[in-house]
Amino acid sequence: MTAFFQTLGMSYEWAWFVATVCGILLIALPLMLAVAMIIYVDRKIWAAMALRRGPNVVGPFGLLQSFADGLKVFLQETIIPSAANKGLFLIAPVVTFTLALLSWAVIPFNSGAFVSNINIGLLYILAISSLGVYGTIMAGWASNSKYPFFSAMRASAQMISYEVSIGFILITVVLWAGTFNMNDIVWAQKGHVLGIINGFAANPLLFPMWVMFLISSLAETQRAPFDLAEAESELVAGYQTEYSSMAFAAYWLGEYANVLLMCALNATLFWGGWLPPLDIPVLYLVPGFIWFLIKVFGFFFVFSWIKATVPRYRYDQLMRLGWKVFLPVSLLFVVLVSGYLMATGHFQ
Template identity: 75%
Template sequence: MTDAMTPYLGYELAWFVATLIGCLLIALPVMLAVAMAIYAERKLWAAFALRRGPNVVGPLGLLQSFADGLKVFLQETIVPAAANRTLFLIAPIITFTVALIAWAVIPFGPSMVLANVNVGLLYILAASSLGVYGVILAGWASNSKYPFYSAIRAAAQMVSYEVSIGFVLISVVLWAGSFNMQDIVLAQKGTILGVISFNALNPLLLPMSVVFLISAMAETSRTPFDLTEAESELVAGYQTEYSSMAFALYWLGEYANVILMCALNSVLFWGGWLPPVDWAPLYAVPGILWLFAKMLVVFFIFAWVKATVPRYRYDQLMRLGWKIFLPLSLLWVFLVSGWLMLTRFHGA
């Protein structure tokens, strides 16, 4: 796109316009996907509970999320008198923005990626870790004890599971031999019996795919790890003092992070945009459709768990992260690296 516009705009302006268009082509569908994800999840919860779910606003209730968004948008934004006004309003913006910038390195197809950088996985780790700031600032700037307690709890939870996620990603990087997201996808091509393109079916990476999925639920504060918003204990957690669009940005950011984790699960362990079987006719289907189908499966698992699994206690949450997932993921780094030294790099 940059090359096509360079003769008319010059390289610098052409690069800027092309990058801006690329950002919009990712950000706008992601925001639309967030609205549809909320609708789909409510429908799934209703099905699990033998209810009908949203079915009034629009055909099949498809416009319910937009009606909810309009209602929130029209409400008054209330800032507590004792709050730090600037940080109070910046905090939800940070959370929502961080949820979007990580998509820059997600590959949607063989050449469909905004920034095909060699350290794409490190970029995602860095971007996702910034989400802690939005939570901490929300609790501190509210100048209220309950949001602050919840913000501390949320920060501890997010940091705890980021550690185990980091070691899981090291195992994937060792197997693929690259931090580049496209290379990680291509490294899965026909790796199982020379035909199946899934890391998750690799005996060495299968346990890590399960650890990553559960850690992703904890990282995004999803049930059964939604202790940062446990209404029975903390009113509404660090969001207690928020209203109107400031409150909505946290919900949008949460669902954007959930969709991002679905994409990461698909890219790292389920072949990303590759077809499930390395068979030539299947490559006629656009890679973005394969990626989207895999994301839907992972999203269904997220909704299924939320509808059926009871909430953990906080001590159980910490024990799972520090005493089970962290030692297990660290051990797996040694197992994967040892296996690679004995097989792939033996005698090199």
């Protein structure tokens, strides 16, 4: 894209700048639209699970319901509690929403279709996701209210706990792919199993890692059955209890952007990303981004299915699963995978 703008007479510096901005908009704007529509899809799936209709009035088939909800919160007054720390109270949702979008910079939608192809893409995602806890803690503390503060403490402990096991799970992927580059990780999955199946998830040593990563993704994004930070029977509505108007909507949108990100990571790291399921020439006639979107939507359906059917964990069960099950098992598989790769000469 930089070369295209240079042909229009721009210097290299200006061409690079304009091309980068265009690349960001090509990712951010469709993502914002996708977040709005995925909220509608989420509600429709829940309704179908409960034998209800779901949104079906605003627009054809209720497709404009998310935009109507967005207009409603946009027109509401932003109320700031009198005892709140006003600066942090207003910055917190901005931090959460911004960090939710930043991680998408290194997600490859197709071969060569990404904002940035940095060699440490996976480390970048881990760094950004670990910063996400700050938006939650800031909201709970700045509200100067007990329930949001309790929720923020729960959420921070939950996110930190499962990030530890996620780190070890991703080490196994990096060991097998031999790179932190997201684009190269996808290419490493081409014909990975039996020379015909694309994806690490079909590997017997990595399949348990994918199952743990999927469950950890639910905990990391605070989705049911791990939505302890928003347990309405205990904490009213969680760390965003005191928020209203667009500040509340920013948390809502940031949560769904993170859910989509985790769906994209499941597809990219374990299920071949934009690659078709099988390494068969005829399947490559379908554009790669179509395969990618199908996989992302498939994982989102699983997320919604789980939320509609699985009861909420107790907090002690949540922490036990993270520290006493996932952490030792992920450490064991790091040893098993690295030992297997050393024994087979993979590192030579």
